[in-house]
Amino acid sequence: MTRPVVLVGFVAAALGSSIKDFQPDGSVIFVEEPDVVRKRGARQTVAGSALVRELIEWEFHLPGKADEFYHVHRDLDPAAVVPLTEYATPFAARLAERYGLPGAGFGAAQILRDKAVLRLVSRAAGIANPVSARVESPEQVREFMARNPGKIVLKPANRQASVGTQVLTDPAEAERAWANCVVQDEGIFVPDRAMELKMLAECFVEGDEYSVEMLLRDGEPLFANVTGKQLFPGPRPVELAHIVPADIPDELTATLNEETRRLTGAAGFRTGIVHCEWIVSDGIPYLVECAGRFAGDGIIELIQRAYPVELNRAYFSVMKDEPIADVLPRRAERGAAVRFVSIEPGLIEDVRGVEKASQAEGVFLCDVSVSAGDRFDGLRSSWDRVGDLMVTADSPAEALRLAEEAVALIEIDVRPDGEERENAAP
Numbered sequence: 001m002t003r004p005v006v007l008v009g010f011v012a013a014a015l016g017s018s019i020k021d022f023q024p025d026g027s028v029i030f031v032e033e034p035d036v037v038r039k040r041g042a043r044q045t046v047a048g049s050a051l052v053r054e055l056i057e058w059e060f061h062l063p064g065k066a067d068e069f070y071h072v073h074r075d076l077d078p079a080a081v082v083p084l085t086e087y088a089t090p091f092a093a094r095l096a097e098r099y100g101l102p103g104a105g106f107g108a109a110q111i112l113r114d115k116a117v118l119r120l121v122s123r124a125a126g127i128a129n130p131v132s133a134r135v136e137s138p139e140q141v142r143e144f145m146a147r148n149p150g151k152i153v154l155k156p157a158n159r160q161a162s163v164g165t166q167v168l169t170d171p172a173e174a175e176r177a178w179a180n181c182v183v184q185d186e187g188i189f190v191p192d193r194a195m196e197l198k199m200l201a202e203c204f205v206e207g208d209e210y211s212v213e214m215l216l217r218d219g220e221p222l223f224a225n226v227t228g229k230q231l232f233p234g235p236r237p238v239e240l241a242h243i244v245p246a247d248i249p250d251e252l253t254a255t256l257n258e259e260t261r262r263l264t265g266a267a268g269f270r271t272g273i274v275h276c277e278w279i280v281s282d283g284i285p286y287l288v289e290c291a292g293r294f295a296g297d298g299i300i301e302l303i304q305r306a307y308p309v310e311l312n313r314a315y316f317s318v319m320k321d322e323p324i325a326d327v328l329p330r331r332a333e334r335g336a337a338v339r340f341v342s343i344e345p346g347l348i349e350d351v352r353g354v355e356k357a358s359q360a361e362g363v364f365l366c367d368v369s370v371s372a373g374d375r376f377d378g379l380r381s382s383w384d385r386v387g388d389l390m391v392t393a394d395s396p397a398e399a400l401r402l403a404e405e406a407v408a409l410i411e412i413d414v415r416p417d418g419e420e421r422e423n424a425a426p
Contacts, residue, residue, distance in 0.1 A: 002027045004053055005316065006078045008060060008092040009085030010042045015049045018304070018312045025050040029078070031058050031069070031091075036190065061087055066094035080319035083272075087190070089113060089292045102217070102271035102321050104292045111267045112274075112292045115157040116200055118267070119287075125266035127259060128286045132202035141174040144201040151204035153237070154181055156197055165381070167204060167235045180380075207281035209288070210246050212260040213295050213303060215273045215311070215328075217318050219265060223311065223328040224257045225303050227295075228396070229277075232342060238382055241339045241403065244302040245332045247396040252280065259285045273315050275299070297382070298365070298390055302336035305364075305392050306399075335396035339403035341368065341387030345378040346414040353409040354387075360406035362391035362399065368410060376414065386412070 002024050007014065010032040019028070032042055034057040046052040056073075059065055069091075081101055083092035089109045096103030104112075111117050116134055123129045131148055134157070135141050145152055145168070154177050155165035166177045181199065209229040215222045228246035232238050246253070260276045267290075275295035277288035294300055294315070304311050307329045314324045348370050358366035368387035370376060376386060389407050393399040 003077055003079035004029045005320070006031060006076070006081045006092075006095070008032075008081065008083050008095070009088035010036060010040060010055075011084045012040075012042075012045050014084060015045070015051060018310065019316070020051050022313045022316065023051060026053045028052050029076075030055045031060060031088075033057070033059055033061060033190075060091040066091045067098060069095060070098035080316065080321075082316070082319050083293045086113070086291055086293060093292070096319075102319055104272045105268055105270045108264075108267045108269040109292050112269070112290050114198065115155075115289050116198060117157075118290060119200075122263055122266050122287055125262065127263055127266065128284050130202040130205050130286055132200050135199050135201045138174040138178040141168070141178060141201050142171040145171045145174070148203050153200075153202045153204055154178070155200055155202070156181065157200045165237055167237060205279045205281050205286045207279045207286070210248075210256055210278050210280065210285075211242075211295065211299070212256050212276045212278070213273065213299060214257070214260050214264070214276065215315060215318060216264060216269065217271050219270055221257070221261055222318070222324070223309065223314065224260070225307070225332070226253050226256050227299055227302075232340075232379060234379070236379055236381070238342075238379055238385070239297060239340065240342075241337060241400065242297055242299055242302065243337045243396045243400050244299065244306045244335065245396060247335075256280075256285055259287075260290075263287065263290055271318060297340075298338045298388065301365075302338060302390065306332040306334050306336040306396075308333065332396075334392055334394055335399035336390065336392045337396065337399035337403045338388055338390045339400075339407045340385040341389070341407060341410060341412075342379045342385050343370075343376055343412050343414050344416060345376055346416040348372055348374045348376060348412060349415055350411075350413040352411040357389060357406045357409040360391075360402070360409060362393050362402040363389060363406050364392060365390040366406070368412075370412070 004027050006029045008031045010030050028051050037057050046055050081092050081096040083089045090113055093104040093109035094106040097106055111121050119129050119132050133144055151169050153167055168177050211227045214224045226246040228243035229239055230241040232240045274290055274292055276290040278285040309329055317324050350372050354368050366389045370386045391399050391402045393402050
């Protein structure tokens with residue numbers, strides 16, 4: 001029987017991705033929290049997939065659970081242990097260690113999972129970071145702002161998808177911002193039990209945003225891409241678009257790649273893939289955060305189409321300690337972009353133009369997740385975007401232009417909350 005690949009964190013999209021092109025039937029084992037399995041209907045989803053051998057329910061967020069899993073499943077003999085979600089990275093790294101498989105390394109995974117610890121380690125290694133401090137109350141936020149005039153970012157140090165992150169311009173905003181940040185609800189994506197929350201206050205860094213997606217083996221880079229980013233306007237720094245590759249000079253691409261390599265070295269990251277975010281201000285890359293897993297938001301799909309490259313296959317080969325079949329490209333041949341959709345809060349009355357947008361030039365994916373009768377409570381994190389559209393083109397600039405034109409074809413009518421209340425009043 002084929003040695004299984006253990007995927008930690010249930011991602012339904014993985015079942016329809018290119019994984020099935022290189023993993024045989026019955027070779028995948030998912031590990032997911034029991035609450036998440038229940039809330040997401042994971043068992044029903046995997047039941048229809050020939051790829052999946054088993055779904056193991058395990059409280060992998062908790063300390064010591066990887067070692068416990070290893071002792072309970074010592075005869076599993078996996079070929080690789082791969083994290084698919086942010087919260088899965090420490091468990092996957094430790095489990096890989098126990099089975100003697102390639103991985104990030106448990107110490108490195110823990111550093112990357114806590115933004116405050118990552119700041120401490122990377123700053124000591126000479127990597128530029130925003131001025132930051134742990135905070136435990138609105139009063140400490142105001143004290144930080146008094147010491148550091150100007151805009152700040154208040155955010156959780158141990159969450160994902162921009163959850164809870166908010167830009168503050170005035171100390172008077174601290175109380176409300178704190179309340180908004182500490183009340184986290186990631187719904188079906190996390191277990192029902194409470195998760196420890198650590199908060200950071202950081203000086204706002206003005207500049208262009210990028211991410212580096214880098215595949216490493218034994219600490220050495222095998223492939224790297226720089227993605228350009230745009231954000232929705234407003235106090236919530238949620239991403240509006242990703243452009244692959246970033247339309248920037250080669251010198252800046254080289255600098256961002258080198259800073260990412262320095263960061264992985266500082267954290268002791270060994271084998272796997274990282275998604276490392278930067279803000280470039282006055283030519284200096286400042287670290288935002290770094291995840292020891294595949295990038296989300298469709299970035300990997302954009303990379304695979306723009307270069308082109310079978311990055312999924314290469315990643316799994318590295319994690320299985322196998323040679324990579326093809327030479328990985330150093331430059332992209334085309335451009336690709338994803339453009340996200342958001343709307344004003346209120347009651348959705350009508351959605352039009354989705355089919356027309358999906359047939360626009362260059363579009364290979366168009367999805368809108370809301371329909372008439374739904375209520376939208378506002379853009380607070382990446383989970384709240386109501387649609388996305390992906391395109392390929394001959395260049396990054398052309399890909400972004402086509403994405404903007406296609407998104408403009410989508411029309412969503414929203415009745416604002418205030419207007420709805422007025423109409424309902426006697």
